[in-house]
Amino acid sequence: MSALAWDHTELGYAGPAPKRPHLVLVQGGARTTADAGGVRLTRRGRLALFLLVLAVVAVTSLTGLRGAGASEPLRAVTVAPGETLSQIAVAELPTLSMDQAIVAIQIANNLSTAQVSAGQQLVIPSS
Secondary structure, three states: OOOOOOOHHHHOOOOOOOOOOOOOOOOOOOOOOOOOOOOOOOOHHHHHHHHHHHHHHHHHHHHHHHHHOOOOOOOEEEOOOOHHHHHHHHHHHOOOOHHHHHHHHHHHOOOOOOOOOOOEEEEOOOO
């Protein structure tokens, strides 16, 4: 027996080489859930479902817009000479840890680093 050829006589088979199994296409196949008695959704049903989803999305978006106007206005602070972002974060956002407060201020002001300069205006997000 070689690595590239299979000798069926070495395994005790007599006669012609056995055929390799192969896939056979069977007409009809497995039954779908609709054929087996499942729920069938008509065109009118799909339209009703679509309109229901659309109504839910509209209501939730309008509710979200109404709630967005109720938030408190953003505060702004001016960086004093020698003041660091960590000092401002601890003083302005005492409910957050220092790391969380620094990140919140960086995100609110689109800062890529923790470097601030004297006279710079920083927006303080609500905590």
